[in-house]
Every structure is written in C-alpha cells, then in structure tokens.
Amino acid sequence: MFESIALFGGTHGNETSGIQLIRNWQQYGMPARFNTLNVSLNIANEAALAANVRFVEEDLNRQFTLERLESSASSKEAVLAKSINETFGPKGHSQTDFVIDIHNTTSEMGATLIILEADEFHTQLARYVKQQMPEANILVEDEKPYLDHGYLCTIGKKGVMIEVGGQPQGVLREDVYLLTQTMAEAILDFCMAYNNGQIDAETLPKCEAFRLGDNVSFPLNENGHRTAMIHHALQDNDFKPLLPGMPVFRTFEGKDILWEGKKETYPHFINEAAYFKLDVAFATSERIEL
C-alpha cells in the first residue's frame, strides 16, 4: 500500500518541466482521479530555481547517500539534502512510501522512467507504464544497491525518476511538458491500481528496458580539451542501437571515430549539457526484457 507519495520537481533548478508540473498541480489541482492518493507536491531546490541554475554549490541529486547525509558537509545543497531527508525520510527508515523525482535532459531521451531496482515491484511498475505509454523508455540503474545511490528519490521506501528530453536547460517545451505529465500520471495510476489490488503479475505483458552500462568520455588532448564532437549519426539517437563500426565522434580535423564495442549498445544521455564539465559524451546500456 502506498500511504504516502512525494512528488518532486526542481531537484535541478533549471529543469523546467517538472517544476512547472508541480506548480500547476499546486495551483490548479491534480486530476480528480488521484483524490484518494496522499500525494505531496514539492519543489526541492528553490534557491537554484531562483538563480535558474542546476545547483548553487553542489549537485543536490548526488547528496543523498547515507555517508553524505551523515557527514558534516555544509554546502547549500548538502544542508538542503539533510533537511529534505528529515522531512520525507529518513533514508533507510522512511516515512514516505514512494518518491517520484522529475527531471529533464538536453538529450533526446523522450519520456524515460528510471528505476533503481529490477525487483518484482519495479518490474510491474515498468510494465504498467510501458503499457499505458508505449513510447516510454525504461532505464534500469541497478548497478549498485538502492540505498547506495545519492539520488533524492532514494529517501523514499521506494523511489524512481522521470527523465524527459530533449529540452534545453531553462526552457519549457510543450511536448516535453506533456510527456512529463503523462508519465507522472501513469505512475500515479499504477499506485492507484496497486493500492486497489488490481496489479497482477500475470496480466501485464513483459516490456523492453535498458540496463545502464558505462559512461563514455569525449576524446581529449593532452591539455584536457576535446578533440571531437558527437557524430551527427549518433546525435538525437538515444536508445537506438549503436553497432560496432558505427560512427560515434567526429574529430575537429574531420575524421570519424567508430564504436569499438564488441556488440551493440543503446546510448543515452547523448550530449547532455549537465555532463559538460565531466566530459561525458553519453552512457551505454544493454537492451533487456523486464
């Protein structure tokens, strides 16, 4: 049973679609069919919002490991994380059954549901969302235990993220907003059905998902400057198969750099602006069935 659900936008202050959805549901109300659900609507980082930046001092969505929450870290976001954890957690012994945290990306990832465990519960959730919203992508980040992640959503007993793109930081696109709203509603519809005992492992069809692999970096020269950009054949092709020998980068001298993996992979977060400083070009994933 989901007794308490917390919905967050603005964990990154320049990701406007989740922020706007929260603001609109606060102002105009959520769809009436969710009236029996106990949902709190929250903006996570108001200071980052006001400054129209991802974060003021540190990435809020990396502060929620048990270590960070118990540390003496004192950046604006570390302090904020402790406060959010007190109100909605505490992580590991949470008073909140389910946390849904809404993000957007400059990558063309469409509407992506990120789950951190591929257990029965999340498998049912993923199948349900995919059934309601066939265009959705399911991304599984279960490379480490749920509680080891630093994501805000992990302060809930269960937690997932909505990640929609492509949308520039600080911009609200109607298409991205509507995908965000549709996915948020699909997740809440699942919560309703779950509470009503209507979720049956037998009836939901298996669905396609992508299991996170590794980050791939831009090629850098000895001074740490990039020597290539994402190849036009890869740009905007998130979750499309990338086969060995297909172009990945184009160097500034006009040469193609090919994918040298042993088998196909499904790139995502291709050319995501927030990973600029980290020189991350994209992440790989493996196509699986959930």
Add this chain to the structure above:
Amino acid sequence: MFESIALFGGTHGNETSGIQLIRNWQQYGMPARFNTLNVSLNIANEAALAANVRFVEEDLNRQFTLERLESSASSKEAVLAKSINETFGPKGHSQTDFVIDIHNTTSEMGATLIILEADEFHTQLARYVKQQMPEANILVEDEKPYLDHGYLCTIGKKGVMIEVGGQPQGVLREDVYLLTQTMAEAILDFCMAYNNGQIDAETLPKCEAFRLGDNVSFPLNENGHRTAMIHHALQDNDFKPLLPGMPVFRTFEGKDILWEGKKETYPHFINEAAYFKLDVAFATSERIEL
C-alpha cells in the same frame, strides 16, 4: 577594403559552437584561401567560458554602447568591454574594419546572419551569403543607428553577428557547428571578393530578409508567474509565417492563445533560454526584400 577583421566567439560563455570554431581555427589554422586576409581569432569572455555560463555578472553583449563604455560601470563584463574596446576599437573611430561575432541560440533559427544596417554594403553581404548558403536567414536589426547598439560587434567600423540554432547552452551539436563554420566562411569569402573588387551590385540577386519587430512576452499572472507556454504549433517554427488566428501559447489550463496581430509576422528567438528571466517568448519580424 578590409584591412583588419576580428572574429569573436565566447561573447556568451556557454555558446559553444563559436567558441569551438575559434579554438579549432587557432589550433588547426583557417582554410588556406583566407591566408591573404588579416583575421584575428578571439575568445571574448574567458571567465564566462570557464564557468560555462552566459556571463559572470552582466551580459557582455549589452556593454558596448558609448555610454556604457565611457561610464564608471565596474562589473566584470563592463571592465572586459572597455578592454576589448581599447584593443579592437575604439567604437566610432575603430582600428578594426570588420567585427564578426558568433553566437548560438536554443531557438530553431538555423544559420542566421544578423546585420544592423540595411545599407548598400550590408545588402551586398546579405545577398552574397544567401547566394552561397540558401538555407541562411538574414535578420535586419536596424531599428536604431549602428552605434547605438550595445553589441560587441559594433566596436568595428562594420560589425555583424552569426546566430545559429537550435543548440542547448553548454552543448556542441555537429549540425550547428557546421552551419556556423559555413556561414563564417561565407562572410570571409565575401570579404575576399570585396577586397578583390569582385562584388557587383548588379549581379547579386535580391534576397529575402526579416526586419526585427518587437519582443512578445509570455502571459504572466498577478504574481509574475507564467500562465502559458509556447504552443507546440509555434515551437521550432522560427522565421515561418505566423498568421492572425494561429495559436501562439497554450495556457496551463489547456486553452490556446491566438496571434492577434493585424497581419502575418515571422517569429524568431522562439523560446530562447537566455531570455528566460526577461519572460520574452519570441521576437516578431517583417519579411522584406534586400
């Protein structure tokens, strides 16, 4: 005669395509056919680049009015503007014949050449660029005298801007990079032809251009919050005709707001991230012939 040409990128520190073009031409050299041109390659705002932001304290590309340059303004960008003006200007009595300043936008403006005067020279330049690059857009911002603009490029005897999109801030897209490079080369090709006496007003065909109109704001409520977003029918349709009665905004309550202008207009800078804080939704323009 163009004795001296200054090419700038990084006037806004998160507009990566111009920055990368300058860096690449510095490292690998410009195309050999420009060897006879005296071109300096410059990054305008290194501090903003390092921070991956548009500007540190104030928009550098609004600092170059005579009033600002002579004022005691002491923001990082005001000081930087004075220094750039000393090196390449001074504005009004410039040692630099031609300044080309490279920008990018989150709007789908394609490759746009912004000229600030529609005199014979700029008309020839526009026609030449359009002939070389039929997909280019020509935007004429001649609503006030050349020297009254605060743009960096106005420190040159002549100055223009390249504006290419859509590209999120802090992201480098190959398509946007290549359009930027192509337009920069077309302008330099014009300079070569002009110096060689090969520009003949008779032979260059007239071209389509857009004359800047007004900024259109997002609808706001009494608290200054937006009540609507760019309509999906307008999004990404920069420089396409917007006719009276066509949808412009969709409110968060699901209603359409229609264009109430008396005649068609050609919107651009639609949903540009940098105008977020100003609540500017787009700019209008009139289609003209140059």
